[in-house]
Amino acid sequence: MSRIYTEHDPPMIGGWPASVYAAFVNHDHDLPTPRSRREALRLVSLDDPVPDHALLRQVFEYEMDWRESPEEGVDDEFENIYLCAFLLFVVGDPADSRLLYRAKFGTGDFDLAAGFDAQAIFGAGRSETLQWLATNGFANEHARLTEWLARWEDPTIENWAEFRRGYFYSPGGELLLDPL
Secondary structure, three states: OOOOOOOOOOOEEOOEEHHHHHHHHHHHOOOOOHHHHHHHHHHOOOOOOHHHHHHHHHHHHHHHHHHOOOOOOOOOOOHHHHHHHHHHHHHOOHHHHHHHHHHHHOOOOHHHHHHOOHHHHHOOOHHHHHHHHHHOOOHHHHHHHHHHHHHHOOOOHHHHHHHHHHHHEOOOOOEOOOOO
């Protein structure tokens, strides 16, 4: 039986009542574990991840720390950082370019450096991202990404985004990654 929602129902975030979501991200769950980060990412709405921007940044930092630690995963935890990067791309804040740049070009983790797609850095757009980097004193990052765009943009950023969306999400917007 389908439920009919009214204006008296609780607001929903990512298909969950906002109160459940708020409890999840407000320290009632342990985000330092890959499993809890996967579940937090599952709650983020692909259609509008902006309300969860701070959470995405926090999860991405945890994922970077996990990837650069000696701990080895046992499942597909490695996908969390790529999913989080895609959602940050969708948010489109050029300030995230520093964080995403570090994952591709500033990490000591070989697998991440080789496997992280630089296209994720350009969620705000090519020129907007480069402008933000130049304006905010990140000349080295600006130069390296300008060179990357001139030499290596294959597939294009738009094609990459479409591919990543299809990789992580069903046509209806459901996350395809299994729980950990």
